[in-house]
Amino acid sequence: MSTSSNTLAKSRIAVLGYGSQGRAHALNLRDSGLDVVVGVRKGGPSWKRARDEGFKVAEPADAVRGADLVAVLTPDMVQPKLYEQAIEPNLKPGAALLFAHGFNVHFGQIKPRADIDVVMVAPKGPGALVRSEYERSRGVPCLYAVAQDASGHAEARANAYADGIGGARAMLIQTDFKEETETDLFGEQAVLCGGVSELVTRGFETLTEAGYQPEVAYYEVMHELKLIVDLFYEGGLTKMLQYVSETAQYGDFVSGPRVVDAATKDRMKAVLADIQDGSFAKNWTAEYKAGLPNYNRCKQADLEHPIETVGAALRARMAWLHPQTDKPARALRAMPPC
Numbered sequence: 315m316s317t318s319s320n321t322l323a324k325s326r327i328a329v330l331g332y333g334s335q336g337r338a339h340a341l342n343l344r345d346s347g348l349d350v351v352v353g354v355r356k357g358g359p360s361w362k363r364a365r366d367e368g369f370k371v372a373e374p375a376d377a378v379r380g381a382d383l384v385a386v387l388t389p390d391m392v393q394p395k396l397y398e399q400a401i402e403p404n405l406k407p408g409a410a411l412l413f414a415h416g417f418n419v420h421f422g423q424i425k426p427r428a429d430i431d432v433v434m435v436a437p438k439g440p441g442a443l444v445r446s447e448y449e450r451s452r453g454v455p456c457l458y459a460v461a462q463d464a465s466g467h468a469e470a471r472a473n474a475y476a477d478g479i480g481g482a483r484a485m486l487i488q489t490d491f492k493e494e495t496e497t498d499l500f501g502e503q504a505v506l507c508g509g510v511s512e513l514v515t516r517g518f519e520t521l522t523e524a525g526y527q528p529e530v531a532y533y534e535v536m537h538e539l540k541l542i543v544d545l546f547y548e549g550g551l552t553k554m555l556q557y558v559s560e561t562a563q564y565g566d567f568v569s570g571p572r573v574v575d576a577a578t579k580d581r582m583k584a585v586l587a588d589i590q591d592g593s594f595a596k597n598w599t600a601e602y603k604a605g606l607p608n609y610n611r612c613k614q615a616d617l618e619h620p621i622e623t624v625g626a627a628l629r630a631r632m633a634w635l636h637p638q639t640d641k642p643a644r645a646l647r648a649m650p651p652c
Contacts, residue, residue, distance in 0.1 A: 321467065321474035325382035328353050330374050330396065332360035334441030335414055336387035340369060342448045342479040353377025353400075374400035383410040383471060390415065391602045394423045405430060408464065410471045415498065416491035419461055421595040432462035433472040436494055437481060448480035456481030457489045499589045504582045511616070513573075514539065518621045528624045536625060 329340040330353040344350045352364040353374040365371045378384050378401050386393055386401070397418075405411065410431035418424040419432060426432045437444045439454040447454050456476045460468045476486055502508065514535050521531035545554040555563055588594045601609055616622070629635055 321470045322348055322383065322478065325349065326351065326380060327475075328377040328381035328384045329387060330354070330377065330384060330401075331387035331389075332364045333387070333389075335437070335444070336360075336385075336441070337364075337367075338441035338445040338448075339385060339387060339414075339479050340364070341367070341445055343475075344369070345448070346478040348478050351377045351381070375404050378404040380406070381409060382406075383412055383475065385412045385414075385475070387414055390417045391599075393418050397424045397426075402427060410465070410468065412472070412475060416459065416461075416495035417499075417595070420491045420495040421592055423595075423599065426462060428462070429464050430462070431465050431468035431471060432460070433468050433475075434459040434461070434491060434494060435472055435476045435479070435481065436498075437479065444479060447484075451483070453480030453483030455485040455487065457487050457494050459488065459490045459494060461491045496586070496589050499594060500582075500586050503589075503594075504585050510539075515616075515619055515621055522620070528620060529628060532621060532624045532628055536621060537628070 326349045327343055328351050329336055329343070332340065332352055332354050336352070340350050340352055351370040351372055352360075353372055353376070354360040354364060356373055361371055374396060384401060384405060386396065388396060393413075401411065405427070407429040408431075410433055411426055413419060413432075413434045414436050416434055416436075419426065419434075434457070436457040437454045438456065439447075444454050456479070458469075458472045458476050458481075460472060462468065465471075473482070473486065476482055517535035518528070518531050521534065522528050542554060542558075545557055549556070555566075558566075601607075
């Protein structure tokens with residue numbers, strides 16, 4: 315066990331949630347020699363999986379009782395109720411409450427008691443990567459922050475937790491709940507999810523409306539995106555420019571700013587303003603409480619977009635996406651336009 319993990323050496327850690335991040339954190343913490351109990355709903359698939367993987371499993375309220383640190387790794391929208399019903403009445407004074415995303419604390423959906431530490435450790439990668447890197451004796455970089463230091467040891471606890479899941483092997487970056495929350499939401503909305511998905515679907519529509527085959531359009535705007543993203547991921551703009559053709563580079567320089575221009579940046583600033591002033595959080599909370607009518611409508615529209623119909627058929631012929639089968643792919647017949 316590393317020196318920083320010694321801060322939690324004699325502590326009981328309750329991990330609430332056993333999804334992608336919850337499972338990875340629990341496994342890594344246990345493999346780091348720490349005492350972990352998993353808190354999930356009794357009888358559900360997560361209960362069975364955690365128990366089968368050797369964890370002490372309890373209902374959330376029972377897991378919180380006696381815990382020195384409680385890691386809340388459930389979806390954002392269920393956390394306020396979970397805090398009110400299971401955490402706040404059972405968390406002992408001087409314990410630590412840990413989040414992997416600052417949304418609920420920053421926007422006041424959860425108002426922690428004054429007698430506990432409130433910290434954040436946010437790995438910059440999905441749970442599967444957090445686990446696989448740990449197993450390779452490496453780690454995924456983590457952001458960490460302290461919102462409330464009742465014990466005088468909140469930062470040490472956050473660092474020990476980050477160490478326990480492998481983050482200290484890579485890099486720990488100190489931040490605060492405001493910065494992590496607002497930059498995370500902006501990245502998702504303006505670039506990673508909202509921005510990219512809109513760019514891809516609009517590009518697909520532009521090509522198909524001009525008469526090009528939808529299969530060809532799919533390959534150009536969706537399939538090949540991975541090639542560019544991988545270059546970005548591995549080496550930033552420098553590696554992308556190193557590996558694409560000069561023709562592609564020139565097109566980048568002269569046409570990229572025509573699509574994403576100063577007006578686009580102004581709209582990005584408007585998105586960020588909605589995040590900063592709490593409008594997005596207010597609207598998303600209201601949408602969730604209303605039963606997600608707009609969310610479900612928008613999601614269904616994406617799932618029914620022609621690019622998904624074409625893409626499903628094309629991906630079915632990509633053997634490298636289905637390594638569990640070794641059947642030769644059949645030639646794809648020409649598909650009618652969508």
